Amino acid sequence: QKDGYRYFMEKEIYEQSVVVGETLMGRIKENRVILDELCGFDFSRIDAIKICACGTSYHAALSASYMFERLSKIRCNVEIASEFRYKEPLLDPKTLFIVISQSGETADTLEALKMAKKSGMPTLAICNVDNSSIVRTADATILTRAGIEKGVASTKAFATQVVTLWLLSLFVGTAKNTLDEEILKSEIRALLHIPLVLKVNEAKHEKIRRLSKRYLHGHGFFFIGRDVFYPLALEGALKLKEISYLHAEGYPAGEMKHGPIALADSELFTIALMPKNLLYDKMKSNVEELGARDSTLLVISPEPFELADDFIKTQAHSHMMGEFFEMMLMTQLLALEISIRLGNDVDMPRNLAKSVTVE
Numbered sequence: 535q536k537d538g539y540r541y542f543m544e545k546e547i548y549e550q551s552v553v554v555g556e557t558l559m560g561r562i563k564e565n566r567v568i569l570d571e572l573c574g575f576d577f578s579r580i581d582a583i584k585i586c587a588c589g590t591s592y593h594a595a596l597s598a599s600y601m602f603e604r605l606s607k608i609r610c611n612v613e614i615a616s617e618f619r620y621k622e623p624l625l626d627p628k629t630l631f632i633v634i635s636q637s638g639e640t641a642d643t644l645e646a647l648k649m650a651k652k653s654g655m656p657t658l659a660i661c662n663v664d665n666s667s668i669v670r671t672a673d674a675t676i677l678t679r680a681g682i683e684k685g686v687a688s689t690k691a692f693a694t695q696v697v698t699l700w701l702l703s704l705f706v707g708t709a710k711n712t713l714d715e716e717i718l719k720s721e722i723r724a725l726l727h728i729p730l731v732l733k734v735n736e737a738k739h740e741k742i743r744r745l746s747k748r749y750l751h752g753h754g755f756f757f758i759g760r761d762v763f764y765p766l767a768l769e770g771a772l773k774l775k776e777i778s779y780l781h782a783e784g785y786p787a788g789e790m791k792h793g794p795i796a797l798a799d800s801e802l803f804t805i806a807l808m809p810k811n812l813l814y815d816k817m818k819s820n821v822e823e824l825g826a827r828d829s830t831l832l833v834i835s836p837e838p839f840e841l842a843d844d845f846i847k848t849q850a851h852s853h854m855m856g857e858f859f860e861m862m863l864m865t866q867l868l869a870l871e872i873s874i875r876l877g878n879d880v881d882m883p884r885n886l887a888k889s890v891t892v893e
């Protein structure tokens with residue numbers, strides 16, 4: 535069933551264009567986001583959003599928090615489910631409680647959801663498995679339609695989660711009347727373009743395959759980015775460590791000088807996510823500082839970067855999320871190729887299970 539791909543993870547990376555198309559299907563009509571699943575919610579009574587999740591789903595939640603504040607103008611706060619449960623959180627029935635889960639069975643996420651529900655908060659699940667425990671518990675569910683994900687390292691589920699949350703942020707902005715019509719139109723245009731962005735370019739994949747051999751040894755990786763590229767950096771690092779067993783950390787680029795840069799030397803690899811946006815110059819100086827301390831630099835950007843040891847050119851997208859999804863693809867392929875070169879079992883990495891039903 536691998537359809538000619540070497541691993542399920544590779545197949546799932548290539549499927550992302552199609553499954554994201556399916557996630558969008560029927561949910562956009564005449565410049566409006568249609569989410570019939572939410573007809574039971576009264577958004578005039580909701581003034582904040584809290585999202586709980588684990589692992590990759592937590593990274594999707596973090597990227598969504600930028601969209602909810604920017605597009606829906608609603609306060610949004612994100613927590614790791616296993617932390618949320620034990621902190622004696624203050625739960626407000628005017629806050630919409632969202633959980634995100636591929637499997638719908640993650641124990642900590644499920645228990646966090648039960649706590650929120652018990653406190654009288656409206657609850658929503660973003661989930662890939664219909665009739666899972668999380669779906670059965672939440673007041674409403676938006677299914678992500680990624681199809682069955684076999685690779686333990688999540689790829690297509692993450693892409694569909696982010697797209698679903700983007701749709702939701704537009705829906706909430708419309709429901710609360712906080713989103714300008716013109717912005718809504720341009721967001722929808724950008725959203726509909728994402729399946730195209732997610733088509734894997736074979737030449738780029740080949741380039742990543744070739745350059746991956748440089749990144750097999752050393753004492754670690756920093757994935758750095760700003761804005762939504764920070765959660766993407768976290769996700770890129772998680773993907774790499776899961777299947778390559780190499781030490782990788784994701785950081786907001788602006789945090790390097792607050793400690794982590796002490797680790798920089800020629801044995802440290804920096805993967806810099808550098809979209810050509812308002813923060814480009816700030817990113818540039820963060821990356822230059824790492825280069826000046828001899829870190830090997832792999833820059834992923836539409837703009838060539840002089841100091842880079844390796845450079846993966848992305849397109850200059852008109853919308854930041856176009857760059858987000860293209861860079862997501864590059865970091866997934868990089869993790870895949872490094873893991874294959876190291877001879878690891880990409881689909882069944884050691885010590886990991888697809889569904890974490892223990893706390």
Ligand code: F6R
Pocket residue numbers: 588589590591592634635636637638639640643686687688689772773776888889890
């Ligand atoms: C990473 C990965 C895990 C899951 C996490 C939550 O590739 O798959 O980090 O994201 O265990 O799982 P779900 O989304 O099923 O709740």
